[in-house]
Amino acid sequence: MSAPLTHYLILSALLFCIGFAGAVGRRSAILVLIGIELMLNAANLNFIAFWRYGPHPEALTGVMFVLFSIAIAAAEAAVGLALVIATYRQRRTTRMDQLDTLKG
């Protein structure tokens, strides 16, 4: 038997936290985007682990969810990069700390 469920959960939690740290700590919009992808993948890992160790591995619910979520993450990434490019064309920057004309 392989590693117990808890190990997977700790891994996914760590992944989520790393992704989150990237999302809030990185100044480049693209790196923030990568952080968010990590967070989504942490969730995917959870789904797979719970499905594999769950009471009904034959139901495939977890796998289904992961398939959808990967597709959605891809769509989000595409839109996100498009927005980064749109911003870059106007401002010549992708740094989050320089995008601050809207405030108050």
Next chain:
Amino acid sequence: MNDPLPWLILFLPLLAAVLIALFLQGKPRLSALVSVGAVVVSFILSLDLLAQFLGGAMLSAKFNWLRVGHLTIDFALRFDALSLLMVLIVTGVGAVIHIYSVGYMKGDPGYPRFFGCMSLFTFSMLGVVLSGNFFQMFIFWELVGVCSYLLIGFWHRRPAAADAAKKAFLTNRLGDFGFFTGIILVWSMAGTMDFIRVREEMMRNPELFDAAATGVGLLIFCGAVGKSAQFPLHVWLPDAMEGPTPVSALIHAATMVAAGVYMICRVFFIFNVPALQIIAWIGGLTALMAGLIAVQQDDIKRILAYSTLSQLGYMVMAVGLGEPPAAMFHLGTHAFFKALLFLAAGSVIHGMSHEQDIWKMGRLKERMPLTFWTFLAGALALCGLWPFSGFFSKDAILALACEKSPTLFAVGIFVAFLTTFYMFRLILVVFFNRSKSDAAGHAHESPLIMVVPLFVLAAASIFGGFFGIEQFLAPQFAPAPEAASFFIKAAGFGFAAFAAGAVTAFALYFKAQSDPLPAQMQWTCGLLRHKFYFDEIYAELIDLTQESLAKAANALDFVLKLVIRALHGTAELTGRALRLAQTGNLQTYTLLFAAGIAVVLYFMLLH
């Protein structure tokens, strides 16, 4: 719903307002005609209702406005002595003032708008008066406030008018905050908002509101404090004089400001003894404070405004002392003579080409005799001289105070003295003393359409005391004990106060060119002139609040920054994993907050 008469009285003015708003914007004469016609017809119809009522008919009209789940709200018109009296005042005095406005507002570019708003106001005011439940009353209550906002700010290009309108709306809103909370409480505890049914519930279960009884009463009273401009929310009424004078007469003297008094009479059953005591004292305090301030004002409309405050204080005091009929009696006579005084003042202002400073007027008795004599009638009624109407109503209140609370009686007598003093000061300076400005020399009597209403109101002010308003109302409330001795005692003191006030005013102001008081009593007069510095104190308070809010926000910012610095420091120690401080935007803070939740909860999971 079968009898259309009550609905006609209520909805005719609304119909007029809608017609004017939609079709008559460019047609001043027609809009005035429609507006005046609506209120006059309403008045005639309410006379008919009165006849039916006196004939013993039970009148009511209602339809179901809303029924959802257990929440049922009726739209009900309630006719009893109390509301009929108010309907007659609103439509009667209203009709006279509408007619007067036809002359006063002539040539104003906003003529149709003015009459549209006046009609809308009449509708809303009738709505307040006829309401059968708290909810309906609150709706019309706010609508009246909106109309007042529109009419005070009628000349909205004048910054003072726009500011005064805003101040009035906001101050009223503070009072309504209490009123609304009170209504929610009543509804949650009694399960109904209908006046009659709340009363029945309270009879059935005296412990209904339990410990909250005083609180509920005072919250409801908050509404009256705002609308009737009682201390400490009185500051808006004098500023409201920025509106056209007919508006001051109708809304800020005769009807809307009286709505607060009417409301506490209507829900009188809800107040317990401690609440009534507080109400009485707030009334007395307002009467005293406003009377004192009026002594040192120079603007003719502001003097009358403070006098209105003072008289409203009397009425609230009477309710607090447990005698709504006396309060309503004074409300009725006050509506006549105060509307008269305002309209006559308006006539003066009209004749003086919009000059309002009394020290720039003079000798107007010769130039405007009709205005003078009617003004005098109103003033004497206000001062409470026998046999003018004010005597009877004021005497009823003073006798009541004499019986219940000696301190408030003393306050009442002193206020009566002040009233006579400042009214005679006004009359002497405006009508008798030598004129000091060119405008006074060129003053002219107002056109007939403005003078006739003055005479109608003057007649009502003189004879209003004989109508038996109090006896008309008495059956609706618990019967009052006979206290003839108090009446005589109060009348004696009242007359003494009148005489003292008149003599003092003559001594100080006969042939005076300027006010001699400030020189003699510098400190006191300064205080009065600045209206006890209420406006300044409130402005300071608002500034202070804003400042402390800003400071609190800064402090929060500072703490957040500290937290982030701390996190940042830790992070650097562990290999610069987090670079939080640099981002410095709000999103980061939020995400941090969310991360905090997540981490804590994860910790819980692993245990």
Next chain:
Amino acid sequence: MTLSLDWMIPLIPEEIVIIFALAALAVDFAIVRRMNPAVRWRVIGATACAGCVGAMIWIGRATNYGTSEMLALSPLTQFIKLALLGLALVVVVLSLDARFTRHTGEYYALLLLATAGLMLLISSENLLMIFIALEILSVPLYVLTAFDKTREASAEAALKYFLFGSVAAAFTLFGISLLYGMTGELGLGAIAAKLRTQPVEPVCYAALVMTLIGFAFKVAAAPFHFWAPDVYEGAPAPIACFVASASKVASFFVLAKIVIDGFGPIRGGAAWNDFRAGWMPVLAVLAVLSMAGGNIAALAQTSVKRLLAYSAIAHGGYALLAFFGNARQMLPALLFYVITYALTVLGALAVAGAVENSANGDRMAAWAGLGRRAPLLAVCMFIFMLSLAGIPPLAGFFGKFYLFTAAAAGQPHLGMLWLVIVAVGASAISLYYYLQVLKQIYAVPPPAGAMPLRASRAALFPIALLAALVIVFGCAPGWLLGRLSAVLNSSAF
């Protein structure tokens, strides 16, 4: 295995909307691309209108209700969808005179796709469906926010909206994964049933909190609101309208669905009840933060759209009060409030858009003298502002009244009275900044040489209609409230 298309029938309204979205693209690409812009906008706008109207007609006629593991079609969901389609229709019409982009077909297609996402969200009964619908809604909205290429603020707002929204979505997804792990289920009903019978483990807190963060983000409850002012200000006016109205109604509905299913006052184990009791203060704190934060921040705004954004946060706080009502009043109060609010704020933002078009900005100064430059718009704005401030007899007043009484009476011993008092007080304060706008409109003279503001009919008509609706729903709330109660009673909620 036989090929059957029966499964498509329940989703016909959504399908109509999606087909018309594609049709808008096709028409643009094949037929009207080279025509002059006015004709092009009108043709494609008409296509989009047809999509909304078609879906509305279908919903109005269809009566086959039913619930499966994935979807629920009840009178209630269909009614909400009708309301959402109506709001979307107004946004479509308002967009007709937009000139900020040349990509007309894409614009309307995305708008309709977002609408389809909204409708799917309403029907979803399963966390997977909810997540997918949420993304179908969000992704087009991110793009639409960036659609105004003429202003730098648009792209910046979109990027912020996107990044913030994606993080919230990631939290939601992670929460869903934990819920799945705890219960092995994804259906809302099945999860609720499992949770009630099992002992409550701490990880359930984590799962539920994280799942709800996504919706707290969507309804812009403090402290998850930071995106809202930027998006309201930066996005093209019609899109700001859409985010503020339709998206908010749907999000509140789903939030209510999860909270009622999960925390609703249905019998449960002792541990569950403790949990529920612990949950109430969290909602109360969120509500207070939103009301206080939104109102205080709004006091200091100089841009009317930002002011409306902060006031929207405050209104989100009021709406949260509904969750303290008892089971029967909670949903009608919430939905009535949110729907009438959506109508009002939609109108107000539309007026702001019209002003912005003419004055190149919506700073307070741009509003000066609007009363003389555009009397009809000014009167409508007057109505919207007073309704937002909760002045009777407008819809905003009755909504608040019903909501507050429901919250006050919903808890034993008037337990939440303090919260109601805070809410009444907050709404009293809010009048101050609404009057500030009205003062600009009526009292401040227009700048010298200002021209009368000519709004197109495509803007004027919906705005006037919304103002009329605000008055009607205020004077006669019985109809809408009665409908809501009726559809609720006939839905198995």
